[in-house]
Amino acid sequence: MRNLCFYFQVHQPYRLRTYRFFDIGKRHFYYDDYKNRITMQRVAERCYIPMNNLMLKKIAELGNKMKFAISFSGVGIEQMEVYAPYALESFKKLVATGNVEVLAETYSHSVASLMNKDAFKMEVAEHKRLMKEIFNVRPKTFHNTELIYSNEIGADVAEMGFDLMLTEGAKHVLGWKSPNYLYVNAINPKLKVMLRNWKMSDEIAFKFSHENFKVDDFVNWLNSIPEEEEVVSVFIDYETFGEALDASTGIFEFMNYLPDAVLKDTDFQLVTPHQVIDKLQPTGVFDAPIPLSCRDEERDLSTWMGNDMQDDALATLYGCFKKVKASKDEELKRDWRTLQAAENFAAMCSKHAGGTPYDYYINYMNILTDFINRMK
Amino acid sequence: MRVLMFGWEFPPHITGGLGTACFGMTKGLAKNGVDVLFVVPKAFGDEDQTNVRILNASDVTVDIDHETERSYWDRVQYMEIGSNIIPYVGPEQYATMFEEQRHATQGFHSSVFAPRYEFSGKYGANLMEEVARYALIGSSLATKYDFDVIHAHDWLTYSAGIAAKETTGKPLVVHMHATEFDRSGENINTDVYAIEKRGMEAADLVITVSDWTRNIVIEKYGINPDKVITVHNAVEPSDKSLDEYESSGLKNKVVTFLGRITYQKGPEYFVEAAYKILQVDPTIHFVMAGTGDLLQKMVKRVAQLKIGANFHFTGFLKGNDVDQMFAMTDVFVMPSISEPFGIVPLEAMRLKVPVVISKQSGVSEVVEHALKVDFWDINGLADAIYGICKYKAVNDIFRKEGKEEVDNLKWEYAAKKIKAVYERAIGL
Numbered sequence: 001m002r003n004l005c006f007y008f009q010v011h012q013p014y015r016l017r018t019y020r021f022f023d024i025g026k027r028h029f030y031y032d033d034y035k036n037r038i039t040m041q042r043v044a045e046r047c048y049i050p051m052n053n054l055m056l057k058k059i060a061e062l063g064n065k066m067k068f069a070i071s072f073s074g075v076g077i078e079q080m081e082v083y084a085p086y087a088l089e090s091f092k093k094l095v096a097t098g099n100v101e102v103l104a105e106t107y108s109h110s111v112a113s114l115m116n117k118d119a120f121k122m123e124v125a126e127h128k129r130l131m132k133e134i135f136n137v138r139p140k141t142f143h144n145t146e147l148i149y150s151n152e153i154g155a156d157v158a159e160m161g162f163d164l165m166l167t168e169g170a171k172h173v174l175g176w177k178s179p180n181y182l183y184v185n186a187i188n189p190k191l192k193v194m195l196r197n198w199k200m201s202d203e204i205a206f207k208f209s210h211e212n213f214k215v216d217d218f219v220n221w222l223n224s225i226p227e228e229e230e231v232v233s234v235f236i237d238y239e240t241f242g243e244a245l246d247a248s249t250g251i252f253e254f255m256n257y258l259p260d261a262v263l264k265d266t267d268f269q270l271v272t273p274h275q276v277i278d279k280l281q282p283t284g285v286f287d288a289p290i291p292l293s294c295r296d297e298e299r300d301l302s303t304w305m306g307n308d309m310q311d312d313a314l315a316t317l318y319g320c321f322k323k324v325k326a327s328k329d330e331e332l333k334r335d336w337r338t339l340q341a342a343e344n345f346a347a348m349c350s351k352h353a354g355g356t357p358y359d360y361y362i363n364y365m366n367i368l369t370d371f372i373n374r375m376k
Numbered sequence: 377m378r379v380l381m382f383g384w385e386f387p388p389h390i391t392g393g394l395g396t397a398c399f400g401m402t403k404g405l406a407k408n409g410v411d412v413l414f415v416v417p418k419a420f421g422d423e424d425q426t427n428v429r430i431l432n433a434s435d436v437t438v439d440i441d442h443e444t445e446r447s448y449w450d451r452v453q454y455m456e457i458g459s460n461i462i463p464y465v466g467p468e469q470y471a472t473m474f475e476e477q478r479h480a481t482q483g484f485h486s487s488v489f490a491p492r493y494e495f496s497g498k499y500g501a502n503l504m505e506e507v508a509r510y511a512l513i514g515s516s517l518a519t520k521y522d523f524d525v526i527h528a529h530d531w532l533t534y535s536a537g538i539a540a541k542e543t544t545g546k547p548l549v550v551h552m553h554a555t556e557f558d559r560s561g562e563n564i565n566t567d568v569y570a571i572e573k574r575g576m577e578a579a580d581l582v583i584t585v586s587d588w589t590r591n592i593v594i595e596k597y598g599i600n601p602d603k604v605i606t607v608h609n610a611v612e613p614s615d616k617s618l619d620e621y622e623s624s625g626l627k628n629k630v631v632t633f634l635g636r637i638t639y640q641k642g643p644e645y646f647v648e649a650a651y652k653i654l655q656v657d658p659t660i661h662f663v664m665a666g667t668g669d670l671l672q673k674m675v676k677r678v679a680q681l682k683i684g685a686n687f688h689f690t691g692f693l694k695g696n697d698v699d700q701m702f703a704m705t706d707v708f709v710m711p712s713i714s715e716p717f718g719i720v721p722l723e724a725m726r727l728k729v730p731v732v733i734s735k736q737s738g739v740s741e742v743v744e745h746a747l748k749v750d751f752w753d754i755n756g757l758a759d760a761i762y763g764i765c766k767y768k769a770v771n772d773i774f775r776k777e778g779k780e781e782v783d784n785l786k787w788e789y790a791a792k793k794i795k796a797v798y799e800r801a802i803g804l
Contacts, residue, residue, distance in 0.1 A: 021663055021688045022700065025625020308679035316685045358675045365684040369661070372685060373626060 003231040003276055004222070004268040005194070007069035007101075007143070007166065008238040010048075010091070011076040011109050012040055013341040019363055024370045030335065037083045044084035047242035052090040054252055058259055059099045066259055067099050067272045070238065071143045074107030074130050075338060088134070095135045101272035102131055104139035104162065110340035111304050113144055113153045114291060115318040119340075120153075122325065124160055126337065141166065141273045145342050147196060147235070148301070150291040154185035154193065162191065164277050166235065168294040169195035173286070180229035182276060183286035192277045193286045196235045196294060205236050209249040215257045222266045231276050232268070235294070304345040309361040314345060316368050323375045332374060339367065377798060378411040378523040380540060382514055382533035385416060393719050394553050397585075398529060400612050404791025410798070413521055415514060415536075515539035518546075525798045529553060531568055534575025541578065547801040550579040555592050558640055558714040573597050576604075580801045583607050583794065585717040586738025607794055608742045610787040611722040618727055621703030628659040629765040632705040634698070634720055635712075637668035642711035642734065642751045647674055649711070649757040651681045658686065660765060665690040665701055702727045706771075707764045711751045712737050721746065725782040730774035732760045742785060745778040 017032040058066045072091070080088045094100055106112055106123040107130065113120045124142075131137055142162040144153065149167035157165050169179025179195035200221065207213055225232065237244070245251040262268050271279075295303045305311060317339060324336045347360040381402070385395035402412045514536025518526070526548045528537030534550055541548040556564045556572060576582045576597060582604045584590040590606045593599050624630050631653075633646045643664060650662040664674060664687070671689070678687045693701055702708070708724035708731045715737035722739065724731050725746070733740050734751035747764065749756040764771050 021690045022622070022697075022704070023625070024688075025627070026622070308676060308682075309684070312679040312682045312684040315682060358672050361675065361679065361684065362689045366688055369685050369688065370625075376627065 001269045002225075002229075002267055003271045003279065004262060004266075005069070005231060005233040005271050005273055005276060007071065007103065007233065007235050007273060009071050009073075009143075009235070010238045011071075011073035012036075012043065012079050013109060013343040014075055014079070014338050015039070016344070016363065016367065019367045019370070021366055024366055025373050028331075028335075028370060028374060030339070030367045030370075036079055040079045040083040040087075043239055043243050044080070044087035046247070047239050048080075048084070048087040049090055050247065050252060051238065051241045051255075052087075052094050054256060055094055055100075056097070058256070059094075059097050062259060062263070064099065065263055065270060067101075067270045067275065069101040069103050069141070069272045070095075071103035071105045072131070072134075073105060073109040074127050075109060075341060077130060077134060092135060095137065101141065101274055102135055102137045102139050103141050103143045103166070103273070104128060104131070105143050106145050106340075108337045108340040109145050109342055110337075111145060111148065111301075111314070111342050111345065112318075112340060113148055113156065114301065114305070115314060116321055117156055118325070119318060119321045120156060121160060123337075123340070140164065146303075147294040148291060149193075149293075150288050151186040153291065154191050154288075155187040158185060158188040158191035164192045164194060164274060166194050166196065166233070166273060167286075167288075168292055168299055169198055170288075170292045170294075170299040172299065173288050173292055177284070178226075178229055180225060180232050181283040182231060182280045183284055184282045186285050186287040186289075189282075189285070192282055194231065194233055194273055194276060195286065197232050198294065200232065201234045201236055204234070204254075205240050205244070208251060208254065209245055213254075215254060215261045218258060219261050219265050222262065222268055230280055233273070302351060303349050304342055307348065307350055307357075309348045309350075309357060310345045313348060313361060313364055313368070316365070316372075320372060320375065327375065329374075332371075335371060339364075339371065377409070377525070377795070377802075378413065379405070379798065380413045380518060380521060380523040380526050380546075381415065382510075382526070382528040382536045382540075383414060383416045384530060384532045393717070394530060396719065397553060397609050397717075400610060400787040401791060401794065403612075404610070404787030404789075405794065407788045408791050408795045410791070410795055413523060415517060511535035511539045515543045518544050525549060525801055527551060527798075528575065528579075531556075531572045531575060534571055534578075538575060538578045547580040547803075548578060549581050549583060549797055549801050550575045551583045551585075552576070552589055552593055552716070553585055554716045555589060555596070557592055557596060558589075558716050561639060561713070569597075573599075579603070581605060581797055583797055585609050586741055588714075588736065588738045588741065589716040605793075605797055607790055607797070608738065608785075609717045609719055610785045610790040611719060611726060611782060612787065613783055614723075614726050616699060616727065618703045621700050624704035626661050626704075628661055629706040630661045630663060630704055631707045631709060631761055631765070632663045632665060632701060633709050633711070634665040634693070634701060634724075635710065637664065637666050637671045637674060639670065640713055640715070641668075642713045643668075643670055643674050644677070645711040645751055645754055645757060646709055647677050647681070647687070648754045649709075649761060650687055651683055652754060652758040653762050654683055654686055656762065657765075660686065662687045663690060663701070663705070664688070665693050665698075667692045698723070699727060702729050705729050707732060707761050709757070709761060710734060710737065710739075711749075711757060713751050715739070722782050722785065725778040728775045728779050730764045730771055730778060732757065732764065743778070743781060745774050745781050 015032045015035045016030055019030060095102055104124060105127055107126040108123060110123055112123045131139055140162060141164040142157045143166045147168040154165055179197050183193040185191040185193055203213055241251055241255060259270060291301055292299050293301060305314060320336060324333060327333060344364055348357045350357045383398045402414060405412055518540035526537050526540045526546055528534050529551045530553050537548050537550060556568045576599045582599060584593055584604055584606050586608060587606050590604050593604055594601050633643060635641045637643045653660055675689060678684055702724050708721060708729045710718055710721050710733045712718060712734050713736060717738035721731040721733050732747045735748050736751050740748045747760040749760055
């Protein structure tokens, strides 16, 4: 039997409020509570609850044949606790079935792995603590924000005690090689590396609604994969189901029939990421000297860094790390974590049409100035 | 004495210093016993208004009611003309109408304002059309009212002023608040330049807001120096004190640039000076308040210099927010490349904020208690800002003496000089 591994991201960043120069030093509240609440509640209603119910139903029907993984960001969990506790209860129920592997990641969905090794470790440790507290699990598989990966990051992750990391099967790194094998890190071969099959992931996430993508297409595609290729991993944002793709597109029906069809008509079984490394031997080294991610056509870091605004904001934020680490002020620590969310830097990206990167940068820097002012 | 005055804007509908200056000037003239008939085009975009309204001062509640000195308003008649909403007039039609209005027939007058006038129904697309239409209306208004002299502010109204002079034969005074060279550097709009030149040539006398502007008018427009008179702008005294506002929440000094973020205002020099200062003292904060075509470029430059944590942008500020900004400011900077006058430093000084201004500004001719540097001298600018931030003595003097100095720059005095210009134009 070959292996099909689904894993999902559950994450909501904190949206920042309009923070003016006049607020600096006077008001230390940075978040748009209203927007955060309605977003979380909408997503819970449209996605988390119906999708969780569907997954619970599939687990009831298929038992141990129904396996997959979820990665929860810490900031997403925090907001769920406050604004949609019923959704968190539902996730707890799902995890309690034992059929779902909970992955490790950064607490804030941050790009700390690229900025500061100690900050990265702190992010991962905070997340680990939260997963224990909420789900009573100890994640063994690491999944970095937006699948950001390099040889060095992989080595850092191995150092933190993980033996498997998930990343993007980026074409420019793989070359002629297939993503459908298990690989190892180029620096520390103890760390196994499993690659996302971006083609199939994107078929579901981006093409489903308007290209009439069916369960049969997915099954046929699985059957067309050369027999010797052992593992296919599909990584999609959980919010795709019901939120990005509305229920009316038929996405829930698709996910309802997909597991049965895969089990019946292919030689693939559904597994969690960590199950794979018990079963398979790595076939080679995944060598990524330059960091990659799963974002955009380039699969590089340009979504979060590279332009002057992003670089200034990142340098300023991570310049605070030492003081934050030494601080005993829990509020301060919490704000620093939250401000790390990768979305803040993506919003300063000027390569996409639309958006207001300049406004975002100005607002974010005002907040950072207040933050720095508080540390003094 | 009665003046027919053509302006382009008037508080609260203002986009720049012209409206504020006109406001203070009319009040000052009233104090000197001069009646003013003020004509402005309707604020842009109010499309509901299908008819032109001629309003008496007492009807314009938004402008008047906040005023404590209401009595002056009895002398100022305020008119609003829906220039933007009068449908577009085609070139031929316009020529015909212009011929008609040269004779200033009452019939033409009523036809323009009649709801059934056969216009093409299109709306004017550019400023030049607005200016031309304004001239048309200005001239017909001139025949309706009685006055002794015509006073036109800036090029937008010069055509109206000339038309009024031609129809009535009354003397014309044009007022240069800014020249095309101040707005555009050397790459001037030749159409605008031509209108400015024609306006000054047709005028009996020309008022410039500074000697800086007077020199430009004489050198670059070739206007006879004998008919160009400088009357510096003034500022309305403020009864506000800093105590009414929040002070800065930052524990460090705040240095502020406030104005349009355009070439003329020299925002680039402010950013570069900030960078130099931050190399020496990384605790000082800089604020760029305002908006304009160079805003994005400035944001990019700040990010590139990696000083975003100490350099803030507020966007456009108006009303109370401006004074609030001053209340949080330790040094105000105006590094203008070419500033005919520049009223904002006076507004800052009025609230006891020390200022650094460029020598290439009209305001530098009238204030003593300010540091003056060449706009291009980034080191000098940085030195001046740093000095005021760091050295208490100079700071204290500027706060105290600066306020006193500005309180004596009253519109009442400036208006007295303007009245003398009128008298000379009339030949009294």
